[in-house]
Amino acid sequence: MGQFGKGQGITRVEDRRFLTGHARYTDDIHLPDQAYMAVVRSPLAHAEISGIDTGDAKDLPGVLLILTAEDLAAEDIGDIPVLAKMQGRDGEVKQPPHPVLARGVVRHVGDPVAVVIAETYAQAVEAAELVVVDYDDKPAVTDAAAALTPGAPELHSEAPGNLAITWEHGDRAAAEAAFAKAERTARIEIVNNRLVVNSMEPRVAIGEYDTANAHFTLTTPSQGIFRLHSQLAEDILGTTKDKVRIVTPDVGGGFGMKIFCYAEQVLVLLAARRLGRPIRWVGERTESFQSDIQGRDHRTVAEMAMDQNGRFLGIRVETKANLGAYLSNFGPYIPTGASTQMYSGLYRIPAIFAEVQCAFTNTVPVDAYRGAGRPEAAYCMERLVEACAREIGVDAREIRLRNFIRPEDLPYETGMGPVYNSGDPARLLQQATELTDWDGVAARKAEARSRGKYRGIGLASYVEACGGIGAEEARVALEEDGGVTLVIGTMTNGQGHHTAYAQILNDLMGIDPEKVRLVQGDSDVVKRGGGTGGSRSLLMGGVATERAGEKVIARARKVAGHLLEAADADLEFADGVFTVAGTDKRVTLAEVARATHGEELPEDIAGPIEETGDYKAEGMTYPNGCHVVELEIDEATGTVAILRYVVVDDFGKVVNPLLALGQVHGGTAQGIGQALLEHTVYDDDGQLITASFMDYTMPRADDTPNFEITLVEDMPCTTNPLGVKGAGEAGAIGAPPAIVNALLDALRPLGVAHLDMPATPERIWRAMRDATQADRREAAE
Structure with a gap:
């Protein structure tokens, strides 16, 4: 591991451009x-x-x-x-x-x-x-369930009854059999609220x-x-x-x-x-x-069948998904293939069946938004597991520990198809709950009540599928100044691709990250690639880059052998220097580069060195982790204050911990936005009520706590050479269920059993008021 290589949390090499006003966005081009x-x-x-x-x-x-x-x-x-x-x-x-x-x-x-x-x-x-x-x-219709009701205004003659598709996944007969023999069941009805993406640009x-x-x-x-x-x-x-x-x-x-x-x-x-x-x-x-394409907007009913000890036997899930007025490029895939495949979560569940009805409505089209189906599945699963814990009267940790997939179960094929190859969710949960002093929360709740607050703690153990999608190509050229140019088909949107790829090349070639030039996003130059989405870039692009770099070194070795008058087999290469074994004869990669651009070399090694590396996906990766949230609710206003936010993540091997933490910070902030603040609202006529930042609430600095994040790296993924699992979407997947579970834990003394996102102060206040009024009516009767 070099000073700037894989595993090092170096600062981003591209940030100098951005911070000094030398970025080149489309709006800068005139x-x-x-x-x-x-x-x-x-x-x-x-x-x-x-x-x-x-x-x-x-x-x-x-x-x-x-x-x-x-x-x-x-x-x-x-x-x-x-x-x-x-x-x-x-x-x-x-x-x-x-x-x-x-x-x-x-x-x-x-x-x-x-x-x-x-x-x-x-x-x-x-x-x-x-x-x-x-x-x-x-007439207009904006809600998926309403759109699928007979007599609803119809958008397209090609889609009678506004139904785009009915999707089924899993084993219906096995799920029904599981419920037939179940001794306990739990059921939830939830809304996954529609979101406007609101990228900075x-x-x-x-x-x-x-x-x-x-x-x-x-x-x-x-x-x-x-x-x-x-x-x-x-x-x-x-x-x-x-x-x-x-x-x-x-x-x-x-x-x-x-x-x-x-x-x-x-x-x-x-x-x-x-x-x-x-x-x-x-x-x-x-x-x-x-x-702009919007995200989420599902209404879901989910049920879990359990034995008398709370062990999971089967799940049934029914979702009505809003696709908007037209099908976006991947719109129908998000609530169907992307979401339903993850309805096992991290649990051993023998039988699963999901049905999704996708509806056309008079709203902006819906497609992939950070996580693209996996946040929807994780929210459903972790809300349902929480309901199971309440049904059988056990702690939120205990219900999960009884049902988690264990390391000895791996590789584990879920009832929906994914095959998990590494991980230990119980270990991550225990680490996260120990860090938050889960067992000591009762005293903290009592202290909070003395101040007019309701305190709660909640968790979510999430898993997602990402990364192993399609194929990727990278071209690495050794330049005359000793630097390299990397041409690649992924497309950075602010994640720090330049830095991550430069670290891979530094590890391999000893190249200073500042001397790696990244070229992307031009169809005249970049000929192949899959772009950026689904946390695929580092996995796919990183392996392709490494393979191209290895080919560059192999060719450079032949030039170095000529310059040192030594056989290839006698050369050692480390930290950007070729050395003849057992001697002090050496030549740097930069010197080799200059030779290939200027000196007369034998025909078989003459000319600049440029090589291509390819990588085709071997399989999906399954990053997972545990979010634990402790918060307080003000009884007078319903205002929420997040006091502790602990995350323990398994992303496999991490190329740059600083970049990974940044991704978790950003994703978790978006998850907080969905859980507590953001909501796209249409009225009955289809008018968008929340059409500006005056009405649509984005998370701000004072809505986010100090995130305490631990990255566990000793369980590498086995389906790619880098051992990475992906990190870009994880925060947005784990945050919403953890926050809502914490809210419901805080409000349980009042008898509040359900809240939908966004849990705004007004919604929380009304839930507390309604619960209190119900208690008063009960007492009066």
């Missing part, structure tokens, strides 16, 4: 003669378009072009495709058209109807406000068109250029990929939302082709609320 685009969006959730009058808008100074669905049809522009074509109980998921601009009907507030291009952004916005759209209002798109070569260039923040490249070129624009270039510079947060193809990315390209000049669109924050 092209000569660029024009500006503004989007005309529907103010109604559901309506027929009977006419669009652009006359007044076209007459404004500076207006260059207005596009509607009619213009797109004339150019034979395709719809935004569904990439997750799931097979359900009754066939393939229903795939109504998702037009770039609304064709005849709008289906959610914010649905794009037209775009205006003008010389300045102010002119474009002013003209957009003068586009008159005649709407014939239609809004969506942006700049389109260019080279008329001479019929070539498009799109510059846009993304989480990977490859799927977007194929969709835009082949599915929507009807051209070949060599005629479209995608460029993604620095990205200010993605969290899943920037994986997908959006209408604005298409429209800037079409406008650029029409006008022969660059077209720029920058989303405003309200547009983000109305058009």
